[in-house]
Amino acid sequence: xxxxxxxxxxxxxxxxxxxxxxxxxxxxxxxxxxxxxxxxxxxxxxxxxxxxxxxxxxxxxxxxxxxxxxxxxxxxxxxxxxxxxxxxxxxxxxxxxxxxxxxxxxxxxxxxxxxxxxxxxxxxxxxxxxxxxxxxxxxxxxxxxxxxxxxxxxxxxxxxxxxxxxxxxxxxxxxxxxxxxxxxxxxxxxxxxxxxxxxxxxxxxxxxxxxxxxxxxxxxxxxxxxxxxxxxxxxxxxxxxxxxxxxxxxxxxxxxxxxxxxxxxxxxxxxxxxxxxxxxxxxxxxxxxxxxxxxxxxxxxxxxxxxxxxxxxxxxxxxxxxxxxxxxxxxxxxxxxxxxxxxxxxxxxxxxxxxxxxxxxxxxxxx
Amino acid sequence: xxxxxxxxxxxxxxxxxxxxxxxxxxxxxxxxxxxxxxxxxxxxxxxxxxxxxxxxxxxxxxxxxxxxxxxxxxxxxxxxxxxxxxxxxxxxxxxxxxxxxxxxxxxxxxxxxxxxxxxxxxxxxxxxxxxxxxxxxxxxxxxxxxxxxxxxxxxxxxxxxxxxxxxxxxxxxxxxxxxxxxxxxxxxxxxxxxxxxxxxxxxxxxxxxxxxxxxxxxxxxxxxxxxxxxxxxxxxxxxxxxxxxxxxxxxxxxxxxxxxxxxxxxxxxxxxxxxxxxxxxxxxxxxxxxxxxxxxxxxxxxxxxxxxxxxxxxxxxxxxxxxxxxxxxxxxxxxxxxxxxxxxxxxxxxxxxxxxxxxxxxxxxxx
Numbered sequence: 001x002x003x004x005x006x007x008x009x010x011x012x013x014x015x016x017x018x019x020x021x022x023x024x025x026x027x028x029x030x031x032x033x034x035x036x037x038x039x040x041x042x043x044x045x046x047x048x049x050x051x052x053x054x055x056x057x058x059x060x061x062x063x064x065x066x067x068x069x070x071x072x073x074x075x076x077x078x079x080x081x082x083x084x085x086x087x088x089x090x091x092x093x094x095x096x097x098x099x100x101x102x103x104x105x106x107x108x109x110x111x112x113x114x115x116x117x118x119x120x121x122x123x124x125x126x127x128x129x130x131x132x133x134x135x136x137x138x139x140x141x142x143x144x145x146x147x148x149x150x151x152x153x154x155x156x157x158x159x160x161x162x163x164x165x166x167x168x169x170x171x172x173x174x175x176x177x178x179x180x181x182x183x184x185x186x187x188x189x190x191x192x193x194x195x196x197x198x199x200x201x202x203x204x205x206x207x208x209x210x211x212x213x214x215x216x217x218x219x220x221x222x223x224x225x226x227x228x229x230x231x232x233x234x235x236x237x238x239x240x241x242x243x244x245x246x247x248x249x250x251x252x253x254x255x256x257x258x259x260x261x262x263x264x265x266x267x268x269x270x271x272x273x274x275x276x277x278x279x280x281x282x283x284x285x286x287x288x289x290x291x292x293x294x295x296x297x298x299x300x301x302x303x304x305x306x307x308x309x310x311x312x313x314x315x316x317x318x319x320x321x322x323x324x325x326x327x328x329x330x331x332x333x334x335x336x337x338x339x340x341x342x343x344x345x346x347x348x349x350x351x352x353x354x355x356x357x358x359x360x361x362x363x364x365x366x367x
Numbered sequence: 368x369x370x371x372x373x374x375x376x377x378x379x380x381x382x383x384x385x386x387x388x389x390x391x392x393x394x395x396x397x398x399x400x401x402x403x404x405x406x407x408x409x410x411x412x413x414x415x416x417x418x419x420x421x422x423x424x425x426x427x428x429x430x431x432x433x434x435x436x437x438x439x440x441x442x443x444x445x446x447x448x449x450x451x452x453x454x455x456x457x458x459x460x461x462x463x464x465x466x467x468x469x470x471x472x473x474x475x476x477x478x479x480x481x482x483x484x485x486x487x488x489x490x491x492x493x494x495x496x497x498x499x500x501x502x503x504x505x506x507x508x509x510x511x512x513x514x515x516x517x518x519x520x521x522x523x524x525x526x527x528x529x530x531x532x533x534x535x536x537x538x539x540x541x542x543x544x545x546x547x548x549x550x551x552x553x554x555x556x557x558x559x560x561x562x563x564x565x566x567x568x569x570x571x572x573x574x575x576x577x578x579x580x581x582x583x584x585x586x587x588x589x590x591x592x593x594x595x596x597x598x599x600x601x602x603x604x605x606x607x608x609x610x611x612x613x614x615x616x617x618x619x620x621x622x623x624x625x626x627x628x629x630x631x632x633x634x635x636x637x638x639x640x641x642x643x644x645x646x647x648x649x650x651x652x653x654x655x656x657x658x659x660x661x662x663x664x665x666x667x668x669x670x671x672x673x674x675x676x677x678x679x680x681x682x683x684x685x686x687x688x689x690x691x692x693x694x695x696x697x698x699x700x701x702x703x704x705x706x707x708x709x710x711x712x713x714x715x716x717x718x719x720x721x722x723x724x725x726x727x728x729x730x731x732x733x734x
Contacts, residue, residue, distance in 0.1 A: 185608060185620050185640045188555050192650065235602030235623075235727065239630030241552060242652065253552050255624035255632035256602075263606030265622035267634040273552040274652040275671070283559065285609065285641040304642070360602065 037331040040066035040088075040104045040128065042095075042119055043111040044074050047133065051296055052108055053082060055323025061331035065103045068095055095119065099126035106156075106334065108327075109133060112206040113213065117142035120157065124149040129156040131330050135217055135354070136347030138208025139366040143351050147344035158330050158340035159347035161221055163294060165325040167316060168301040172282065172289050173225055180305045182286030184262075187226060189219035190269035191294045192253075192276030197246050201272075208366045210250030212238075212354055215278075216270030218294040220357075221350055222280050223258060223266035231353045233259040238361035242273050256357045296320065404698040407433035407455075407471045407495065409462075409486055410478040411441050414500065418663055419475055420449060422690025428698035432470045435462055462486065466493035473523075473701065475694075476500060479573040480580065484509035487524065491516040496523040498697050502584055502721070503714030505575025506733040510718050514711035525697050525707035526714035528588055530661060532692040534683060535668040539649070539656050540592055547672045549653030551629075554593060556586035557636035558661045559620075559643030564613050568639075575733050577617030579605075579721055582645070583637030585661040587724075588717055589647050590625060590633035598720045600626040605728035609640050623724045663687065 039062055041048050056062050066088035069075040075089045090098060098104050106129035109119050117137045120130045130150060136159050137143045150157035163169045175181055192211050200206040201214055212220075224231070236256035240247040250272075257267045269276065278294030286306035293299045297319040303311040317325070333340045355365040406429055408415050423429050433455035436442040442456045457465060465471050473496035476486050484504045487497050497517060503526050504510045517524035530536045542548055559578050567573040568581055579587075591598070603623035607614040617639070624634045636643065645661030653673035660666045664686040670678040684692070700707045722732040 182641065183608060185638045186557070186559070186622065186636045186643065188557055188634070188636055190553070190555055190634070190648070190650075192553070194652070233604050235604060237600050237602060237624050237626035237632050239626055239632055241550060241630035253630060253632045255553060255626065255634040257604050257622035257624050257634060259604035259606055259622065263608035263620060265604050265606055265620045265636060267555070267557070267622040267624060267636045269553045269555055269632060269634045269650070271552045271650060274549065274650055275655050276553065276650040277655070279648075281557070281646075283557075283636070283638060283641055283643040285561070288642050288644070 037062040037327075037334060038065040038103055038105045039063065039327070040068060040098055040107045042068040042107050042109045042123075044069045044071065044078055045110055048108070048110045049078065051320045052110065052323045052327070053078070055320035056327055057082070058321065058324045059327050061328045066090065066098065066101065068092065096122055096126055098123070098128060104128055106131060106330070112200045113208050114138045114206045117146050120146045121149040124153040124155050124157070127153060127155060129330075129334050131158045131160055131327070132347075133160045134347065134350070135208065135213040136344070136351055138213075140348065140351055140355060143344065143348040147348065150344060156330070156333055156340060157344040158333065159342050159344065160326060161342040161346065162322045162326045163218065163222065164225055164342050165329050166299060166322045168291065168299045168313060169222070169225070171301060171313070172291060172303075175289055175303060175305070176226060176282065176284070177228070180287065180307070181282070181284035181289060181303065182306055184227060184264050184282055184284045186264065186283045187223050187266040187280060188268070189222050189266065189280035190276055191215045191218045191278035192269065192271035192274070194274045195246060195272040197244075202246055202250055204249035205367050207250060209354065209358065209363075210247070210252065210254070211270040211272040212251070212254045212357060213365070215294075216254055216268065217350055217354065218278060219268040219270060219280070220353055222294070223268065224349065224353075226280070226282055227260050227262070227264050227266070229260040229262060229264065230349065231258045231356070232261050234353065234356045234360055236357040236360040238358070238363050246272070251361075251363060254357065254361065256360070258353070296322065404429040404694075404701055405432040405470055405472045406430065406694070407435060407465055407474045409435040409474050409476045409490075411436045411438065411445055412477055415475070415477045416445065418687045419477065419690045419694070420445070422687040423694055424449070425688065425691045426694050428695045433457065433465065433468065435459065463489055463493060465490070465495060471495055473498060473697070479567045480575050481505045481573045484513050487513045488516040491520040491522050491524070494520060494522060496697075496701050498525045498527055498694070499714075500527045501714065501717070502575065502580040503711070503718055505580075507715065507718055507722060510711065510715040514715065517711060523697070523700055523707060524711040525700065526709050526711065527693060528709040528713065529689045529693045530585065530589065531592055531709050532696050533666060533689045535658065535666045535680060536589070536592070538668060538680070539658060539670075542656055542670060542672070543593060543649065543651070544595070547654065547674070548649070548651035548656060548670065549673055551594060551631050551649055551651045553631065553650045554590050554633040554647060555635070556589050556633065556647035557643055558582045558585045558645035559636065559638035559641070561641045562613065562639040564611075569613055569617055571616035572734050574617060576721065576725065576730070577614070577619065577621070578637040578639040579618070579621045579724060580732070582661075583621055583635065584717055584721065585645060586635040586637060586647070587720055589661070590635065591716065591720075593647070593649055594627050594629070594631050594633070596627040596629060596631065597716065598625045598723070599628050601720065601723045601727055603724040603727040605725070605730050613639070618728075618730060621724065621728065623727070625720075663689065
């Protein structure tokens with residue numbers, strides 16, 4: 001996909017806006033003059049090729065300098081597309097050689113979930129900063145090992161919670177923190193989709209769990225960043241309805257309710273069995289905030305504030321712009337030597353909550 | 368409020384439509400020629416004066432012939448408004464005298480929850496049919512006593528689940544039963560509002576519980592009529608956030624998740640602390656159905672069907688039309704000697720589920 005110059009300008013404006021929200025989002029990343037963060041893309045799947053790499057193409061702060069893939073031909077095609085030197089194509093076996101490549105500052109890991117830990121740790125040992133896709137890992141022990149490896153090797157670790165860098169979600173958070181809707185009482189949130197047979201996401205050893213770890217995590221994470229609290233009581237159900245062979249290892253549906261320490265109650269759903277548009281609704285004492293979508297585009301924000309003001313804000317960020325913002329934020333953390341707000345601890349917090357959701361539903365995270 | 372002749376025609380058309388859905392909704396009630404069901408209104412609160420009585424004014428099947436109130440003057444004003452003879456005004460002490468009044472066929476009970484059982488049983492013993500507001504009662508024992516009293520006195524008992532008589536909700540049910548959206552996977556539903564201090568609803572002895580029994584019951588009931596199943600696993604949280612004196616006896620917020628026997632998961636919220644527009648979202652294997660509202664008006668239905676067809680149906684029933692439909696249905700049951708689909712058993716099923724929700728959240732129904 002190709003963005004127009006006009007899209008690019010809008011993106012810049014939104015990036016500046018998100019920086020103004022004082023929520024840990026950066027001001028426009030302060031790239032050292034003449035220097036961009038040089039990315040090594042690990043795994044050429046849908047999210048890499050369809051979103052993150054096109055997102056980096058729009059970025060003023062980053063550029064793709066290396067690619068890791070098990071498919072040499074595909075890697076060469078993508079390398080050509082992004083002007084990556086063929087000598088900077090790696091595979092999963094010789095991946096550790098990136099330590100000798102000074103044209104790589106950071107890796108973006110978009111592997112199947114169970115491989116996040118290994119490649120984060122290998123990247124850290126190679127001295128490269130790590131942006132790792134969610135879910136962080138498939139066990140809590142792996143999450144802790146990832147945090148420790150990045151800490152001891154003095155590299156940044158960020159989990160790719162893109163919504164936390166999207167201006168509409170940041171605005172929702174800001175509306176809550178500023179008291180514009182009063183005190184939050186309750187949240188509904190959900191996200192799910194109809195999964196195709198044969199995906200690695202249906203293999204528990206690869207995925208760690210079903211829709212909860214993959215897309216339910218957006219609803220969970222939203223309930224955490226909207227409230228700014230850690231989950232207290234967690235109660236959950238999980239089920240399989242469609243016995244068509246897809247759900248022999250992971251669950252098809254999860255429903256859960258979380259009570260946060262303040263008393264805020266969140267009730268959430270996820271599924272791999274059918275259509276479930278991502279959304280949240282925040283109910284507060286003096287207003288409400290709705291978000292339509294956790295998708296790559298279409299994040300429509302509406303709200304009623306205590307002042308009586310109504311907000312109706314279509315998604316200001318054309319796809320893949322939210323990945324640009326995410327990469328820009330990460331670059332800023334690297335250059336400023338600042339811990340990302342969605343660092344390893346944030347990933348571990350979600351995985352801990354997911355583990356508790358599974359436990360309540362009689363399941364368990366990982367194998 | 369006054370409806371125009373055009374509204375009335377639309378209402379008639381919708382009434383006929385609801386009858387065509389073969390979901391237990393009646394065809395246009397078959398009133399014996401020249402005879403209307405003669406109603407005694409028990410309690411002159413907001414729902415009686417604002418909705419049910421104006422709804423009966425639109426009805427071809429019913430008429431108000433008696434009023435029961437603790438406020439003689441208010442009763443006389445309403446009696447004048449509805450052409451009720453002053454001799455047919457009762458109070459709560461002489462209520463049992465209605466047994467001698469042949470101008471009364473049925474009572475509509477809109478008292479505080481804890482009084483539903485007593486007045487249902489007294490009405491049954493007086494030989495009058497009973498339409499009782501939800502929640503059915505404040506204890507399961509009371510629900511059972513109401514069912515038994517109506518059974519042994521050979522009168523009909525219906526719980527006023529108005530949404531189950533609204534054509535938009537009936538259409539949602541029909542879309543599910545017909546397979547038009549595939550198999551249902553998950554439901555979100557919620558309903559709540561910002562309660563005023565001093566309401567009897569905040570008194571647990573009068574109400575039996577907080578927002579769950581009052582408005583959360585709409586979300587619960589919807590999950591039951593949409594799935595057509597009985598709740599299996601129920602998990603819940605309840606909380607009080609606003610310590611302003613309102614919530615010393617009942618909870619402020621409830622969140623719960625239900626797994627139905629088929630595996631369908633419903634996640635629901637309710638509150639008395641702030642704005643929470645009623646809604647549900649049904650996610651199915653081949654489509655979805657959304658409803659905006661459990662209110663007296665504004666029930667906007669949208670859906671995507673397996674066929675690709677999209678539905679966008681604004682509420683076809685101007686307020687107080689859904690009360691007209693409810694009263695017409697009840698009249699039909701009386702004349703046809705048919706058990707209402709929302710009879711005492713239906714009320715008891717909700718109250719049983721509510722009791723289990725409270726238990727899971729560490730609370731209990733009733734005092």
